Amino acid sequence: MTQEELNNKLSGIKDKVTKIDKMSETRIYLYCESENSYAVNKFLFEEVPLRFVIATGIDSDDCFEVLYHYSDDETGCIVTAKAFIRDRENPIIESIAPFLPGADWAERETHDVLGIEFKNHPDMRRLILSDDWPEGVYPLRKDAEKPGKRLGGDPAKRPVDQAKCPARRTIRLSKPIVPIGPSHPLQEEMEYFQLSVEGEIVTDIDMRLSYNHRGIEKISESLQFDQVPFLISRICGICSASHPLAYVQAVEELAGVTPPERALYVRTIINELERIHSHVLWLGLAGHFIGYDTVFMWAWKYREPILDLLEEITGNRNNYGNVKIGGCREDIPNELKPRILKDMDETERKMDMLIKAVLDDPVLHVRLKGVGILTKADAIRYAVTGPTARASGLPIDVRRDDPYATYADLNWNVITRPEGDVFAKAVVRLLEVLESIKIIRQAVEKLPDGPIAVEVKEIPAGEAVGRVEAPRGETFHYVRSDGGNRPVRHKVRAPSYVNVPSFKASCIGESIPDVTITLAAVDPCYSCTERLAVADKNSRITHDYEALLRLSRDETDRIREEIGSQHLKLEDS
């Protein structure tokens, strides 16, 4: 589909929308009233058709807005349907989840944080708020209390008794179940998958997340534009280059800033290094999950030099904090170029060997082929992204479709496989590592001289989106500004947020050992998926921010003393 065809197609829904706003060639907004939102979305998803990205709610004082973002991956165009809900007292809109299961979680989350009812939604249980969160308190409404204070007022009034809790999250126990989580050796983080089983065959799967919800979107609204990247990079240690870059790109689009070319190259290099270490990390974990610990250890050993390189460039193995609005904070010194190239050669050699060993192993073929198949149709319905989509034959990659940084100037391939099984996902990730090495080599050789940042003073009012192909898929950030120095709304959609729900399509009917590796095969990142203080079971805060900070500093001091390092006084900022 070309840009023109897309424009023509979009005009087919003219009578249902009040306005079509073209911010730029590739950013189109359709305004509509809440009554027409269902028809507009059905049109966009089924008739045009576009790939669903995420739905967001915003409290814009006089009304609620629900934004449905879609992407056309051939033109790199983002089409956003903006539905206005005028009735603030009783906000209702029709759910699109019945025909678009990928929107299921997004609508549940919007209901949790803004209190918008989604009519005909198949499953309106809570998604991200904790069980004892009081009814009728919506954290992202502008009349909610400011963060820092406890939301919802008097803790004594909270329904702490499970029996009195809103029953929406209660999980029905009618069949024999095998719980995977909340804490389970399969997972590095807290997440709950409830497998209903008959013998070893899984007949149904239910998911529950948000054991570690940190309210990052809310905190982001209280920070200044230039502080947000530091917060955002803490969404996830592994994707700590992708998230800030997506945010920064959104703000740069808003402010109309183009960063200097050298900065774009630096961003490319760091992001590709991140992809290599993330994919190799996954390979190791996947090996561990199917009992192949040798692969686990070898993969992680080969990953170490990449982390060393990242530390050399940015000062950190993870949480690089290198990207800022208008460019980068730290340059890659030209003296480092030979070292990067040398490390790339080394990594390529080792990865070639590892890839051969893994992809030619007959036992792995038997174990992983045909397991946990996500069909192309399901991949579209659940709106999955990244290697998960590419292994199901969907050739989508933001780096090529909506190029950012310097990907358009470099020569590389998008890897796809048609099978959709776990083995295909492994192949896609492994071959992508080799592509990343190719990209880094070219970027290092082409690295132009010049400044690495321009100064940005004002962020005008408006809204913008930024997206980046993170290792696990498309990371999507939506930022709205009212001309002040803080975002009024910052929505984060991490790739696992759409990849994880696809388990409903890929796991049912499989046996337990196959389901566990399928769960791991989308490389789920729960901290990304969930985006505050230590509380006991009665929701009393036992350690607030200050206490945690003090605890961690005491611990650092103790360790320093133990290893005989110089005592360093840490000052409160």
Added chain:
Amino acid sequence: MGTVLAGRGKGNAMTQALWSLFWITVFPGFLFTFSLGLLATWVVRKVSALVQWRVGPPVLQPFYDVAKLLGKEILVPEDAQRIVFIAAPLVGMAGTLLLSTILWRVAVAQSAFVGDVIVVIYLMVLPSLALILGSSASANPYAAIGASREMKLVMGYELPLVLALVVVIVKTGGQLNLAAIAQQTPVYSISGMLAFLVSLLCIQAKLGFVPFDMAESETEIASGVLMEYSGALLAVWKVMHALMLVALPLFLITVFLGGFGTTGCPLAWSIGKYVLVLVLVILIKNTNPRVRIDQAMKFFWVYCGIALVLAVVLAAIGSYYDINWL
């Protein structure tokens, strides 16, 4: 030495009973096999570590682990069948101890009885049986899945294991006596080699090592069969496993590799055989992913089964026409 010791006790019933006690508890019974087993556990961990580019634990780590577990609290789940839950690991360990004592007596004292091959086969099932009982008694869904997998696995590998022994019995001219079998080396023939390789995989499954660790499979069912065990009871399982690490390779050596000589040069040769079997087991463990239970059963019944039926036929032809290498 062994014959002397065994012979001396003949006169006095009391002395003989004391000697038997010594056989079972000290040498070559519990204390000796236990120490050797923990050492073997260390070898497994250390070699695995080296294959995986890790440093690995110090030699005494398995002893520390068992000692630590002995000092920990034993938790019995409320819904568990208490008696079975507690007795299962003890039964399993006792069975393995008996197994290793019988095998050691064959090696050290050439003392055997007709039909001990059959007894050994039965005793080798006991640890798996105990695991199934203990985990079923623990009233945990993960353990239940583990138990059902262990059960299927036992059914899977018992058939090829028995067939492998049939090959040996045919090769040795109908011997049902371990000491007599140990005089010969069936592995120097096609059928014997086949039987040995399949038995090695059966041993791998009995030990619960990758690729056949689906009953425990940590990342799926969180160590399944052992899930509810803690403290001293868990230590008993660990000790049982350590004993198996001695007894099962010893069984292979006795049956296929010409027995375990205990004096002079044969001793060094025997230790070499033991290390060979152990290293083979460790290498298989470290170069494979875990397979599914249905794949394991198919492997044992179809592939190993067919290979062994072939081996039995070869062995029968070989013994009928006196062709030793068949």
